[in-house]
Amino acid sequence: MAQRERYGLIGAGSRAGMYIGAMSGTVLGAERVPDVAELVAWSDVNPGRLDVYEREVVAAGHPSPARWAVGDLERMIADERLDRVVITTPDFTHADYIVRALRAGADVVVEKPLTIDAASVRRIGAAIAETGREVITTFNYRYSPRNSTLRRVIAEGRIGTVTSVHFEWALDTVHGADYFRRWHRDKANSGGLFIHKASHHFDLVNWWIGAEPVRVFASGGLRFYGAENAAARGLGSRPARGTGAGPAGGPFALDLAADARLKELYLDQEHHDGYLRDRDVFDPGITIEDNLAALVDYDSGATLSYSLNAHAPWEGYRVTVNGTEGRAELEVVERGAVLIGEDGRVVVDPSMHPDHSAVDEVRPDSERLVLQRHWEGAEVVPIPEGVGSHGGGDAYLLQHLFDRVTDDAPLCRVAGYADGVRAVSVGIAGNRSLETGAPVRIADLDLGV
Numbered sequence: 001m002a003q004r005e006r007y008g009l010i011g012a013g014s015r016a017g018m019y020i021g022a023m024s025g026t027v028l029g030a031e032r033v034p035d036v037a038e039l040v041a042w043s044d045v046n047p048g049r050l051d052v053y054e055r056e057v058v059a060a061g062h063p064s065p066a067r068w069a070v071g072d073l074e075r076m077i078a079d080e081r082l083d084r085v086v087i088t089t090p091d092f093t094h095a096d097y098i099v100r101a102l103r104a105g106a107d108v109v110v111e112k113p114l115t116i117d118a119a120s121v122r123r124i125g126a127a128i129a130e131t132g133r134e135v136i137t138t139f140n141y142r143y144s145p146r147n148s149t150l151r152r153v154i155a156e157g158r159i160g161t162v163t164s165v166h167f168e169w170a171l172d173t174v175h176g177a178d179y180f181r182r183w184h185r186d187k188a189n190s191g192g193l194f195i196h197k198a199s200h201h202f203d204l205v206n207w208w209i210g211a212e213p214v215r216v217f218a219s220g221g222l223r224f225y226g227a228e229n230a231a232a233r234g235l236g237s238r239p240a241r242g243t244g245a246g247p248a249g250g251p252f253a254l255d256l257a258a259d260a261r262l263k264e265l266y267l268d269q270e271h272h273d274g275y276l277r278d279r280d281v282f283d284p285g286i287t288i289e290d291n292l293a294a295l296v297d298y299d300s301g302a303t304l305s306y307s308l309n310a311h312a313p314w315e316g317y318r319v320t321v322n323g324t325e326g327r328a329e330l331e332v333v334e335r336g337a338v339l340i341g342e343d344g345r346v347v348v349d350p351s352m353h354p355d356h357s358a359v360d361e362v363r364p365d366s367e368r369l370v371l372q373r374h375w376e377g378a379e380v381v382p383i384p385e386g387v388g389s390h391g392g393g394d395a396y397l398l399q400h401l402f403d404r405v406t407d408d409a410p411l412c413r414v415a416g417y418a419d420g421v422r423a424v425s426v427g428i429a430g431n432r433s434l435e436t437g438a439p440v441r442i443a444d445l446d447l448g449v
Contacts, residue, residue, distance in 0.1 A: 004038040005402075008082045008106070010070065010097055011089035012044035012053055014265060015111055019086050020053050022398045024060040037402040041080040043068045048269030073097065077104040084109060091196055092189045095120035098135060099127040107134040109401060113199040114420035116191030118428050118445045121421055125448040128417060136401065137420030139203045142413040143396040145384040146367045150319065150330050151208050153371055153381060155410055160325030162209045165304045169201055169317045172338050176290070176310035177252055180225040180281040185288055187431075192288040194218070194427035194434075198308055201317075202296075203415065203423035208321065211300035212422060216429035217439040220292035224311040230282035254278040294430050313338060314363055326373035328381075336363040418449045 007023065009016060023039040039057075042065045044050050054064045068076040077085065085101040087094055087110040095115040101108050114137045115121055128135060141147055154162060171179075179197070184190040206213065223229060235250075256267035256278050266277035290311055296304040316333040372378040399405075400414055408414045425447055429440040 004034075004036055005083040006040050006081055007037055007084050007086060008041040008043070008068075008076055008080060009039060009065070009086045009088065010043050010073070011087060012042065012046070012049040013088060014261070016086075016088040017053070018394060018398070019088065019109075020057065022402065024057050024062045033398055033402045039065050041066045041068055041076050041082065043070045043073070043076065045070055046269050046272045046275070048272045049265055052264050052269075073100050074104040077101060077106045082106045087111065090183050090189055091116050091191060095123050098124050102127040102131045102133045102135070105131075105133075107136075109136050109138060110420075112137050112139060112203070112420070113191065113195050113424045113427070114417075115424065116195050116428075118447060121424065121428075121445075121447045124417075125421075135417045135420070137415055137417070137423070138397060138401065139200065139207075139415045139419070139423070140394050140397045141200050141204055142207055142411075142415065143394070143400075146330060146332060146369060147204060147208075148411050148413060149369055149381060149383050150321070150328060151411055153328050153369070154208055154321060154323075155210070158326065158371060158373065159321060159323030159328050162211075162300065162302045162321055162323050164302055164322045165205055165209065166320040167201060167205060167304060167306045167317070168319075169198075169306075169308045170312035170315055171197070171308070171310045172312050172315035172335055173252065174335070174338050175315055176312065177225070177281045178254070179288070179310060180286055180290070181254060181279045182277060183275075185279070185283075185286045187287040190288065191424075191427060192292075192431060193308060193310060194220075194289070194292055194294075194430045195424055198292065198306070198427055198430075199423040201306065201308070202426040203419060205296075205304050205306075206419070206422050207412070207415075209298065209300065209302055211298040211302060213296050213304075213426050213429075213442055214299050215297040215439055215441050216294055216426055216433055218292065218294040218430035218433040220289040220434060222286060222289050222291075224290045225281045226286045227282055227284035235282060252281050289434070292430070294426070294433075296426055326371065326376075329370045329372075330368070332367045333363055333365050336365050421447055421449045 009019060020039060022033040023037050025034040042050060050067060058064055066080060076082065084107045085097070087097045087101075087108060089097060091113055094110055094113070098108050098110060114135075115124060124135065153159065179185065179193060184196055190196040202213070256262045262277065266275070270276065290309070292308040294304070294306045296306065298304070314333060314337055315335040316331070319330040321328045367383055369381040369383055370378050371381050400408065405414055425442045425445060428445060429442050432440045
């Protein structure tokens with residue numbers, strides 16, 4: 001057996017659990033990962049979150065990774081002889097950690113987005129050129145069977161040459177609202193949803209049609225969340241924090257104490273760093289948008305029309321790909337409805353609600369890919385079963401990631417540095433278009449790819 005690679009991890013929030021679990025052999029579909037990857041060191045600004053994960057790792061029969069201060073990243077890489085560093089910290093910190101890790105001698109795996117602005121992209125690109133090391137952005141949605149099936153349909157030429165794509169993404173009032181409670185609500189931290197969330201979506205389109213974005217025109221604003229919108233709808237005063245959800249807090253309040261995972265990772269750890277995971281979505285000072293739209297031109301001649309709504313009553317997406325020989329349509333319902341229980345709390349899992357069957361009959365959780373060629377009848381294209389979260393993509397991503405797979409033809413799901421840049425380039429250009437009211441050419445951003 002080949003020697004296992006030595007990994008370090010920076011950032012012990014909820015997303016880090018996927019990587020920690022994979023390297024301790026507890027993630028479904030990723031049983032081979034501990035044979036090739038060993039987590040030997042980790043770091044977080046909040047020691048309480050490391051305590052939580054340490055208990056789980058030790059309970060799984062693995063030694064606890066060595067703890068390091070975030071300021072000692074270079075020493076951690078050298079002393080622990082790290083091959084790779086996984087970064088799952090807030091978006092605005094990605095560039096600094098990536099550059100430091102590369103220059104200290106480790107490759108990097110970073111959660112999407114790669115970073116949040118053009119200057120940071122250029123810094124990362126310079127460090128890669130200087131060191132020759134590797135940066136991988138994890139785009140798990142590429143590995144979801146429904147998305148890879150659409151990629152296969154397009155790549156096989158079944159709709160001809162792609163002429164246009166329409167992509168609508170709906171975030172419901174559980175998932176969508178959550179971006180307005182946390183650090184993401186400040187655009188300086190996340191780049192807004194054009195960067196933090198939509199980089200997933202732009203990467204999918206880039207990958208589906210095998211083309212590069214060249215120009216972006218965007219529109220959007222904060223139209224539902226935030227203090228001004230709440231006042232305009234007469235919502236009145238609310239508790240300073242979301243904790244204590246129910247009739248008093250309203251359906252947008254989040255009760256961290258009611259969720260064991262959120263409680264142990266965030267509520268119980270507030271005293272370490274003061275980070276509040278459950279702030280009011282109708283606070284003043286929120287600087288990200290909740291409604292976004294963009295027109296994106298591609299070097300292939302295709303055009304994307306994109307929209308994102310963060311306060312829908314259901315969650316999912318619709319994609320239409322038009323080609324010279326036909327059309328493919330993918331519709332996904334990830335959560336059919338957000339319901340309110342008798343106690344005034346949001347019911348995240350509709351199956352727990354006594355009336356869920358009526359709701360599910362109207363809009364059940366589902367996925368459907370329909371192909372129709374010119375002058376032919378429509379056909380439903382079968383979608384294979386997936387494993388794990390994010391539409392069945394996480395487990396496959398982990399196996400490719402830790403095995404360092406590079407050849408994934410014909411699907412080409414492995415995303416390199418250039419893919420990470422192209423994904424954020426649309427959002428960076430979109431943010432600039434929001435500021436200027438004008439279309440933005442991506443070449444003018446000077447991103448180096």
